[in-house]
Amino acid sequence: MTPHRSGPERHLRDTLAELVREQLGTPIDADRSLFEAGLTSVAALAVHAGLQRSIGAEFPISTLFKYPTTRALAAFLATALDEPAAAPLDAAPGDAGWTPRARRELRAQLRQRKG
Template identity: 30%
Template sequence: MELVVDGDTGEPPTRDVGSAAGGPPARDVASGAGRPPAMPGAGLHAASQQEQPPAPATSSPMPPPGPDPQVERVVARVFSELLKTPVDVNTPFFRLGASSLTMVLAHRTLRAELDEELTVVDMFARPTVRELAAFITARRQAPATPPGQTGPAPDQAAARRAARARAAELAG
């Protein structure tokens, strides 16, 4: 077996013959005592393997503003009342003990108190009080529907109303 080791000494490659008893191959002491043999080609890019300083952080856009404290309090209150326990604003609803039924009941209350356009899907996509409150806050601050657009198509709105009625019926 022949092993070629890239060394920094400029010496010719070493030949590894192993021990007579068939033990592990001897290490190349000339190129670095005690180090295991390098992979072929490992010494070619030694300069590129040196630790590079971290790249400067690129200026990113401002982080989205946090939720309106009043909105966050309402969302937290609704879930706290339904779960009959104080809620942490950063803990996912299901870890707090919420179920899909809890989500539907919270949806009903939040639509009435905060955002008529809120959907259950919006709630599942933002699974904490803080995320949901930030979403509702951002939607409240967004400009109204642009002129010339009247909102969702009538059949889509009817389908939403039917789904909401069915969810309310199941919620009891």
């Protein structure tokens, strides 16, 4: 079980939940796969775009497929951005689209929301 976190992770999870609800027309459990719940690839594009707008930075859409629940995606983003030296983004080959600039921008956005 993942420890309860607040701040950036909770904000990301809430934002994702709202974006997904807008696409599916109904809320889903934070641990349910977005795609098993009916999110199509076209709807995933809308969720991805909305999340990028919300945090003010770009990241690869493949991240949604790699972390397909709102809880997993929010935890991954928050952890990766909160702990830059140990960030899985730096080592994960599937996340090559995460440029150093994108990581800096995301970290800055999340830190602003902490305060």
